[in-house]
Amino acid sequence: MTFELTKDYLDRIQTAIDIGDEQTLRAEMDELYPADISGILYELETDSARYLLSLLDRGVGAEILANLDESDRGKFIASFTSKDLAPFVDQMDSDDAVDLLNEQSIQVREEVIGLLEDREQARFILDLLHYDEDVAGGLMQKELVKINVNTNVNQCIEEIRQQAENVEKVYAVYVVDEAGKLLGFVSLKKIVLARKYAKIADIYEDDVVSVETYRPVTEVAEIMRKYDLDAVPVVNVQGRLLGRITIDDVVDVITEQAEDDLQAISGLSGEVEEDDTIWVRAKAQLPWLIAGAMGSLMAATVINGFQHELSKVAALAAFIPIIGSTGGNVGIQTASLIVQSLADTSGLTATLGQRLLRTLVLALLNGAVVGLIAGCYTLLIGEPRLFPVVGLSLLAVVMLASFMGTVTPLLLSKIGINPAVASGPFITTANDLIGIGVYFLIADFLLAEL
Amino acid sequence: MTFELTKDYLDRIQTAIDIGDEQTLRAEMDELYPADISGILYELETDSARYLLSLLDRGVGAEILANLDESDRGKFIASFTSKDLAPFVDQMDSDDAVDLLNEQSIQVREEVIGLLEDREQARFILDLLHYDEDVAGGLMQKELVKINVNTNVNQCIEEIRQQAENVEKVYAVYVVDEAGKLLGFVSLKKIVLARKYAKIADIYEDDVVSVETYRPVTEVAEIMRKYDLDAVPVVNVQGRLLGRITIDDVVDVITEQAEDDLQAISGLSGEVEEDDTIWVRAKAQLPWLIAGAMGSLMAATVINGFQHELSKVAALAAFIPIIGSTGGNVGIQTASLIVQSLADTSGLTATLGQRLLRTLVLALLNGAVVGLIAGCYTLLIGEPRLFPVVGLSLLAVVMLASFMGTVTPLLLSKIGINPAVASGPFITTANDLIGIGVYFLIADFLLAEL
Structure with a gap:
């Protein structure tokens, strides 16, 4: 079809x-x-x-x-x-x-x-x-059908008729008082079924979810999703009805937000699509690739600083990948969960302390498992003296990455930046760099021969 | 409020x-x-x-x-x-x-x-x-108001009255023939404004978007978003009206899809939330962390295999991070764009050949830039002989990662797996591993002293 x-x-x-x-x-x-x-x-x-x-x-x-x-x-x-x-x-x-x-x-x-x-x-x-485009006022439309509370169904139908051309989808008629203050609504279904001379005052629903003009659009989207609304009236601080936001616009907001998150995590700047020109795509990819390269070259400098250690214990180099990637993976996992939890406004919000405590315990568990696996590998390759070095480093790296993955999105969200950026290549590279530093410091400390 | x-x-x-x-x-x-x-x-x-x-x-x-x-x-x-x-x-x-x-x-x-x-x-x-829950039939509800095309507005209102309790949101009345085949719809607004004895046959809209029961829900979501629909009727292959899907359910589908994508990219298995118990969170995080660790330990084995080379040219170890992370970053970027493009069904779809050609050119550009930056760094640390090794390796890594980032999500989507998984830690680690192999092979080939 x-x-x-x-x-x-x-x-x-x-x-x-x-x-x-x-x-x-x-x-x-x-x-x-x-x-x-x-x-x-x-x-x-x-x-x-x-x-x-x-x-x-x-x-x-x-x-x-x-x-x-x-x-x-x-x-x-x-x-x-x-x-x-x-x-x-x-x-x-x-x-x-x-x-x-x-x-x-x-x-x-x-x-x-x-x-x-x-x-x-x-x-x-x-x-x-x-209105800014990221608040309710910037998303609302002025087209709506409103009616004074002191009218009847017949007058209401007349009002719909007059507005019919302007208001493509009616959903409900909003009921206001003389001052234009929002009192409630009457659904279109109710109007179809009501007697012609029924008073609006007798049939309207006064239990109405509305949003103020200054509410962020992501919050409006969450409210409409939570309460299954097709349209939500927008009011000013005095409660005067100014406009309405319809579900199709909110669907667009949710879709765009999801795309933004995906792009932020993937390290793509700007709105880019697969079928854009090569130049547009390069412009979106290169800034993050270059930033990532810079970070990795800083890691290279750290590694070069430990050349003496590497020349004595060549097998140290073999664990550079696991140190780097584990930090990155844990950081992304943790940040994603925080991003997701920031988007969900139902239920109680955990305090920073509760979050960090939970993160700490979880990091100990995850770090111990990954550390043990890597530790067993040191035995397998006949380098048992590296067991404590690699094991402890991974434990430390997982804990640091979990901490950064928790704190960074919270901070970003506080200062109004999309917290999903915290899961992107920038943070991954930062974790990579810190991890390698920690690894060589621990090696230096634990290995007698260095 | x-x-x-x-x-x-x-x-x-x-x-x-x-x-x-x-x-x-x-x-x-x-x-x-x-x-x-x-x-x-x-x-x-x-x-x-x-x-x-x-x-x-x-x-x-x-x-x-x-x-x-x-x-x-x-x-x-x-x-x-x-x-x-x-x-x-x-x-x-x-x-x-x-x-x-x-x-x-x-x-x-x-x-x-x-x-x-x-x-x-x-x-x-x-x-x-x-019906499976991931097709239109599994998302639809049976509650709807339908009316025979040979009735009038008054009978239609009577039908709405009878169904009023069952059908919370009406949106539109669906018009069917004697055999129950969907012919079109009448919006509630039109019913409010129509004369009581107007014939449905004269006023209904025959231009109706419907979906078949077997359509995937993601496609239904995309159709409702594209055409700004509040509800879409669901029909069987003969065109008989079986149910309808309302926008609130689709909003949930879109939100869940976005969460799934985010989790897939972040390497979280199962539906997990930040405030789940530590045990649930560990169960979601550990499989990917362990898989990532295994991949990195395979990389460790590769590196160990080149101990002879590393002992001769210690600076080779310094570039392990940039080789690994660049491959991962490019893979994620490319896969994300493909995932996004798979979700967008408007416009022409590029063929695999077109996609690969574009990817190739872009990879040459990206690879050259990152390769040059890392190359300059080799000069900076006084290891000019590593310039061609690191530069060429990065070029090769970016090209391989771009190729994998293009092909993997397309393959996954073909076999019915969420293509966003292709941007996750599994692929990142695979790119990491391949990159390091390529790097040492190129080093072996180009450096006379090895």
């Missing part, structure tokens, strides 16, 4: 564009959902894409522009004048319009707002531009 | 439970949403939690049981008899009921189904038990 883009199909569309066959193109696009047309636009050259967009219904075009990835959209509308943009912005939901305008220069932004035909939309946009 | 669980509050609840103060407990719980009560249950001992649950309205209790994490639920209802469970299962949405029953033994499952009072629910459950 869903559309799948093929090379053949794309070739046909490209040919139709090349010969300017508007009729075929209109007919083909008519069969597709806007999200599918976006998929086609991604694959076309900018000129072809623009031509195709110009053939579409303005509302469909607006929806497509609203849903393009930020980076692709930037490239795509780079050639648009403010006059080209305004008609699309006129048709967008206010939250999408603001997202798009926030990506433009201040000049373009103001020009476009000035050119909007829908003055209510212009007002909505000016309201929303105040 | 949302509830936050504090130690104080929890203490008060615990005291009320200890003295059996039902009135206070009922009053307090009445103020909370089921999701908040779940948060409290997580923190209580099983006996206290069970007592608290027994005081709640049966419907609320069912919702709470439906929303508990699988592992917590297992522990919590371990002491429940089939007779204890049945009344809750009676009240659950069919999809949640099936999830819970799938976690029980076959005996308990059949007993509970036999004890259900709601025979429609029993039929729903038996229908749904056929």
Whole structure:
């Protein structure tokens, strides 16, 4: 039932564009959902894409522009004048319009707002531009149906009718008092089933979850997920209803957050995708690879400083990999669990002390197991004098890495940085470096012949 | 506006439970949403939690049981008899009921189904038990409102009224023909605004996205996200309407997928959380740590095999960390991008050949940069003869790791394993091991004095 883009199909569309066959193109696009047309636009050259967009219904075009990835959209509308943009912005939901305008220069932004035909939309946009994009205010849309508590179901239906064009998905009608303060809501289902002259005051639900404009979007996402909400009203500190956030936007937030985490852990900077150009990918990969290389070269300096020890006990070199990788692995594991626990706001939060204590005990256990395994290996290769060196080093490395894996994401999250970065190559390399230092110091201390 | 669980509050609840103060407990719980009560249950001992649950309205209790994490639920209802469970299962949405029953033994499952009072629910459950939990059929619920295409709006509202108790969120009414085949839908908004005697045939939307029962849930999630759907109807291969999947379940799928990916990359097996017991955490961490240690000890064996070379050129040991970590870092970066691209089904999919070609060029670039940096370092420490050894090794390591990072997730995904595993410590260690082998072979080949 869903559309799948093929090379053949794309070739046909490209040919139709090349010969300017508007009729075929209109007919083909008519069969597709806007999200599918976006998929086609991604694959076309900018000129072809623009031509195709110009053939579409303005509302469909607006929806497509609203849903393009930020980076692709930037490239795509780079050639648009403010006059080209305004008609699309006129048709967008206010939250999408603001997202798009926030990506433009201040000049373009103001020009476009000035050119909007829908003055209510212009007002909505000016309201929303105040908010940062990572708080509830920046995610909300102004389009919603609200009704005074002193009306009845019939008036409510009339209100829905008037707003029907603006508010694509209604979910519920919000109930407010004379001052615009949010009192509750009536679900659409209830309106369908209610008597025409039933008073809103008698049927509305006053038990409503709302969020304030300043709440971080990740918190909003967690709230909507936790309470299974389709839409959540956004209020100011006085409780006045200002807008609402719908679940589709939150799904996007969750998906992006997951991608950000994955990229942070993997050591990729910026938003990069597999099919980006080689140059874009190199720009995303190289900073971390270089940082990692620098760290490893610092480790090299440490190792070089112990050349005397290495020349006496050549087998010491053999354990450099296990020291390095164990520190990295433990650090990532621990940091990931903390990142995950930071994202989950239900239940009690552990104090730093409780966390560290638990981490310590666990590190002793993990370190002892890995240390013993490596220790047995020293016996296997006939170097029993290295048993205490390797065993103790691994114990120390696991404990240090567990500590860093616990503390770093907590610190990062405190100062507003994505804590998932703590699981990335930077921390892994740091653990690597510290581990090797600890290893050679312990060797120096324990081996009489050095 | 949302509830936050504090130690104080929890203490008060615990005291009320200890003295059996039902009135206070009922009053307090009445103020909370089921999701908040779940948060409290997580923190209580099983006996206290069970007592608290027994005081709640049966419907609320069912919702709470439906929303508990699988592992917590297992522990919590371990002491429940089939007779204890049945009344809750009676009240659950069919999809949640099936999830819970799938976690029980076959005996308990059949007993509970036999004890259900709601025979429609029993039929729903038996229908749904056929499906694997990772396909659309396993995620769908049977509760929905459907209507024959030959009815009118008034009859439709009557149908909604009859189903109102069963179907918490309606979103849309599905339109079917005599044979039960899905024809389209009417949104609730349209029903509110339509004339009472308007024919469904005249007002329904025939342009409906549906999914077949066998579609993987990740694909369903991607479809709902892409098309901004609140609910998607599920059909069999003949197009007959069997159930629907709602957005809240998909949000859970997306969140769990993200957690799974994070855990796979971080080398954690099983579903583990930071506040699990030390034993559970050790069980999740140790398998990967041990696997990583084994890999590193194989690297140790390789290094030991080159003791002769190391004793001649001691500085060779210094570059073991950069060889190992660069391979790991590049492997993770590449695999992550492939994982991400596998999850994104819009646009054209690159062929394996295209992917490998791009990867090759990129690897040459990345490898050259990292190789040059490390090469310069050899000059800095006065070991210019190591420049070609380290430089070429890094180039080779980056190319190998890029290749493995591309191919492994694609292979894993083909055989139905979470491709994110490819970014985990297993692959990192494999890259580490291969890298060190390559490094010493190149050294052997290039250094005349060995």
